[in-house]
Amino acid sequence: MSLVFAGACSHAPGITGRAHLAEAGVRDAFHAEFRGMGEALAAAKPDALVVIAAEHFANFFMNNMPAYAMGMADHYEGPIEDPGWLGIARTRVPGNADLSLRLVRGVMQDVDLAYAEEWKFDHGIMVPLHFLTPKFDLPVVPVNINCQGPPLTPLHRAWAFGEALRRACEAVPERIALVSTGGISHWPATPDSGKINEPWDREFLDRWSRQDKAGMLSYSDEATYRDAGQGGFEIRTFIATAAAARGRGEVRFYAPIPIFSVGCTVALMAIE
Amino acid sequence: MSLYAAQKLLYHLNREPAVQASFREAREQVLAGYELSDEEREAFVAGDVGKLYVLGANGQLLMHFAALLGMPWADYIEAMREGVRRHGPVRAGIYAMTTSTDEKVAGV
Numbered sequence: 001m002s003l004v005f006a007g008a009c010s011h012a013p014g015i016t017g018r019a020h021l022a023e024a025g026v027r028d029a030f031h032a033e034f035r036g037m038g039e040a041l042a043a044a045k046p047d048a049l050v051v052i053a054a055e056h057f058a059n060f061f062m063n064n065m066p067a068y069a070m071g072m073a074d075h076y077e078g079p080i081e082d083p084g085w086l087g088i089a090r091t092r093v094p095g096n097a098d099l100s101l102r103l104v105r106g107v108m109q110d111v112d113l114a115y116a117e118e119w120k121f122d123h124g125i126m127v128p129l130h131f132l133t134p135k136f137d138l139p140v141v142p143v144n145i146n147c148q149g150p151p152l153t154p155l156h157r158a159w160a161f162g163e164a165l166r167r168a169c170e171a172v173p174e175r176i177a178l179v180s181t182g183g184i185s186h187w188p189a190t191p192d193s194g195k196i197n198e199p200w201d202r203e204f205l206d207r208w209s210r211q212d213k214a215g216m217l218s219y220s221d222e223a224t225y226r227d228a229g230q231g232g233f234e235i236r237t238f239i240a241t242a243a244a245a246r247g248r249g250e251v252r253f254y255a256p257i258p259i260f261s262v263g264c265t266v267a268l269m270a271i272e
Numbered sequence: 273m274s275l276y277a278a279q280k281l282l283y284h285l286n287r288e289p290a291v292q293a294s295f296r297e298a299r300e301q302v303l304a305g306y307e308l309s310d311e312e313r314e315a316f317v318a319g320d321v322g323k324l325y326v327l328g329a330n331g332q333l334l335m336h337f338a339a340l341l342g343m344p345w346a347d348y349i350e351a352m353r354e355g356v357r358r359h360g361p362v363r364a365g366i367y368a369m370t371t372s373t374d375e376k377v378a379g380v
Contacts, residue, residue, distance in 0.1 A: 013335075018345060021380075056332035061283045062276060080287050085339040120287060122336075148332055150366065189331025191353045192371045194378025230331070230366045258378035 002170040005044035005177035006245035006269040007037055008208070008238050009132075011053070012188065013123040014260040016087035016130055021259045033253035033266040034131035040268060041132055046177035048096055048139045049132070050103070050165070051125050052241060054147035054182045054234040058122035066114035067153040068161055070107070071142035072100035078121025088126050096139040099174055103141060106168025111161050128181045138177075145240065147182065147233040155217045158236040162243025169244070180241035182234025185227070186262040192229070194258035200227050201254065201263040208238055209249030209267070216242065231262065247272040274309040275328050275364055281306045281316070282324075282333040285340060292340060321348060322355020328364025346380040 015034075019027060041049070058080045060066060076093045079086050097117070104115050119142050121129075129136060145161070146152055153161075169176045184204055185197040207215035216239050224232040242249070247270025256263045281303070284291045295302045303313050315323035321338050325331070338348040353373045362368040371377055 014345075021345075056336070057283050057330070058287055061280060063280070081336055082339050148330065187370065189335040190325075190367050191349055191356070191369045191373070191375075192377055193349060194380075195371065225366065259380070261378065 002176065003166065003178055003245060003271045004046055004175040005041050006179070006241055006247070006271055007041070008180045008241055008265065008267045008269070009034065009037060009128050010262050010264045011124045011127045011181040012186070012260050012262040013081065013086050013127065015127050015264065017085055018259050019087060022257055026255055026257055030253055030255060030257065030264045030266070031131065037252065037266050037268065038132035038134065041177050041179070044177055045175060046138065047174035048099055048141055049177045049179060050141045050143060050169075051128065052143040052145065052178070052180040052237045053124040054237055055124045055144045056122050056148055058120045059116060060144065060146065062149050065146055065149050066144070067146050067157070068111060068113035069144045070100060070104050070113060070115050071095060071119040072097050072104060072115045073117050073119060076119050076121055076140065076142065079126040080120045080122050086123055086126065088130050091136050093121060093129065093136050094139045095141065099139070099172065100141050102172050103165070103168045106171050107161070107164045110164035110167065111157075124181060128179060132179065145236045147236055150221070152221060152233055153236065155219065155236060155239055158239045159213065159217060159243040162240035165240065166244040166246070178241055178244055180237035182237040183228070183231050184235060184238070184263055184265060185229055186231035187229035188231045188261050193261045195229065196256040196258065196263045197228055198256050198263060201265075204235060204238075205249070205251050205254060205265070205267065208242055209251060211242060211246065211248065213242075241269060245269040245271050274307055274312055277306045277308055278312045278316075278324065278327065279329055279333055281308070282329060282337050286333065286336040320355070321351040322353070323359060325352040325367070326355045326359040326362055328362060330365055331367035349380055
């Protein structure tokens with residue numbers, strides 16, 4: 001069938017875990033748009049949701065760090081974090097090992113990647129699911145791009161991964177929704193937490209929305225670290241989704257919310 | 273090399289309930305299984321998040337460890353600032369502090 005839905009969103013743990021500390025107006029507007037993205041996703045009637053995430057050492061470590069990995073299990077569990085800290089109860093999330101296997105085989109035609117028959121979800125996937133599929137009833141195929149432990153995959157490889165994922169999705173009969181989660185600029189898990197480079201974010205989102213491939217791939221890691229923090233490395237997930245979806249992006253919500261540590265983003269992308 | 277071991281301990285602590293239980297009950301015994309420097313070992317014994325931050329622990333690993341210790345968000349952020357006040361700038365990794373120790377970026 002191929003893709004029936006594509007989008008991108010934030011995943012910072014504060015979005016749920018520190019919701020009570022945020023200004024109510026902007027928090028509620030953001031959460032409403034996040035839930036609205038879930039409604040749009042449901043309206044596309046997907047059989048499965050592929051989440052391209054940038055996990056935070058829940059499964060992968062520097063002893064054997066894959067640049068790209070896909071989950072291949074019939075169920076997953078999360079969050080690994082303390083549920084009270086994250087504001088999301090620990091739960092089992094359905095997967096689809098057979099679909100994963102076919103997608104992995106498809107992607108492997110073009111991109112080398114690791115697969116994992118067990119996978120613990122951290123906030124990078126659980127926060128988006130909390131809003132997008134709050135009943136945790138849609139099978140998920142998790143994807144990870146290493147954005148945490150350098151050396152990191154180059155941006156043009158993230159683009160190639162997205163293209164490979166699209167080809168793999170086109171080869172299966174299921175209706176696939178695709179959501180990438182990450183960044184954009186932020187300095188998480190430091191005393192800088194809350195620092196957000198809004199102009200940088202808006203420029204990146206503009207490039208993303210216009211399918212400006214050259215613009216999206218022009219960031220060096222040095223410049224991203226300087227201008228967008230270590231959290232900015234997560235633009236790889238957005239780039240992969242742009243390569244897979246091929247259409248114009250629509251930013252439904254963007255606002256810096258410092259107590260959430262990130263410029264909170266909800267965006268959809270047309271599929272062409 | 274020892275920073276790698278310190279981070280690996282954090283990784284295991286963050287995702288393995290059995291390691292968490294052992295750490296609560298016999299912390300020194302758990303630490304003996306990792307090739308840590310004296311500074312790292314002392315920081316783990318004391319639960320000194322600020323020192324581990326300065327030593328270069330990846331922030332994503334350290335954030336989950338702070339949550340495991342039950343540290344409220346504001347206390348965790350302040351612990352990292354206090355670490356820099358006491359021990360100087362972050363020595364390794366990609367989680368350096370770019371703001372000042374008296375700046376509360378997000379109000380905490």
